[in-house]
Amino acid sequence: MAFLKSKGTLLKHEVATVLTTLAQVISIDGPGPEPEETEFDYLDNANAAIPYEPTGRVEGGDVSFEMFLDTALAGHRTLLAKGITPDKEDYSITFANSNVWTFEGIFKGCRPTVDLASGVKASCSIKLTGIPTYPA
Amino acid sequence: MKAKLTRPAPVKNPKTGQFPKDAKGHFINSPAGTVIEHRDAYKLVQMGLGIPDDDECRRKCGMSDEQIADAVKAYERTDRGIHPEDFDLYEGGIINGYDRDGNPSLDGKRVPDEVIDKFRGVEEEPAPLSDE
Numbered sequence: 001m002a003f004l005k006s007k008g009t010l011l012k013h014e015v016a017t018v019l020t021t022l023a024q025v026i027s028i029d030g031p032g033p034e035p036e037e038t039e040f041d042y043l044d045n046a047n048a049a050i051p052y053e054p055t056g057r058v059e060g061g062d063v064s065f066e067m068f069l070d071t072a073l074a075g076h077r078t079l080l081a082k083g084i085t086p087d088k089e090d091y092s093i094t095f096a097n098s099n100v101w102t103f104e105g106i107f108k109g110c111r112p113t114v115d116l117a118s119g120v121k122a123s124c125s126i127k128l129t130g131i132p133t134y135p136a
Numbered sequence: 137m138k139a140k141l142t143r144p145a146p147v148k149n150p151k152t153g154q155f156p157k158d159a160k161g162h163f164i165n166s167p168a169g170t171v172i173e174h175r176d177a178y179k180l181v182q183m184g185l186g187i188p189d190d191d192e193c194r195r196k197c198g199m200s201d202e203q204i205a206d207a208v209k210a211y212e213r214t215d216r217g218i219h220p221e222d223f224d225l226y227e228g229g230i231i232n233g234y235d236r237d238g239n240p241s242l243d244g245k246r247v248p249d250e251v252i253d254k255f256r257g258v259e260e261e262p263a264p265l266s267d268e
Binding site: 002003005007008009010014015016017018019020021023074075078090092096097098100102133134135136 | 146147148159160162163175176177179182183207211215217236237238
């Protein structure tokens with residue numbers, strides 16, 4: 001068993017067919033796919049519990065992340081442009097132990113926060129168009 | 137327009153539209169020097185992952201050689217996941233990444249704390265005074 005540190009984790013986005021590392025990311029939340037289930041109860045069910053069954057569908061969910069925003073940084077400008085020219089693109093998260101999760105998504109934009117007590121930050125999100133790929 | 141990668145990176149296969157992966161699902165990096173031909177190739181230069189490989193890309197990126205060199209250096213630092221607190225160690229050639237446990241490392245080998253302290257000029261705590 002090992003403790004996997006957050007430091008060194010990289011979020012990558014697609015630019016000109018190349019996966020490139022996004023600078024100054026502070027935190028990443030997701031992806032967290034959710035399998036869909038449906039209630040499967042019937043009148044002659046002798047058990048009091050309400051049973052559920054998986055439908056076989058999975059909601060990919062989304063990935064949200066926060067970063068220190070640098071409006072002059074080419075990588076951040078490229079990302080901001082994706083928020084007004086939506087398209088499906090590939091993304092990945094590379095953990096400090098080199099494991100990589102990949103997913104396709106639509107960039108949903110960045111929302112900057114300007115605060116006297118901190119640097120300018122941006123909260124951004126990506127809507128997954130499928131389910132993430134976890135390496136074997 | 138064309139740009140040439142300065143670092144290994146996953147590149148989409150133009151025929152399949154997919155990033156190539158190995159049997160375990162990990163991306164296969166294209167080597168540094170790979171030429172990317174794309175209408176947005178200049179963005180790779182601006183981000184520091186590429187250098188212009190034709191006049192169109194050089195014009196469109198709008199950067200001097202010095203600016204490109206700075207961008208390449210900054211991107212490499214980002215791509216290695218170097219934490220801002222460790223920029224001095226990276227610039228000083230003491231570390232170039234982290235090991236699997238997140239400890240500062242050079243070429244995959246952990247850099248001892250003493251080496252880092254010495255580089256940063258951190259003095260060792262004096263030995264406690266003896267009562268005798």
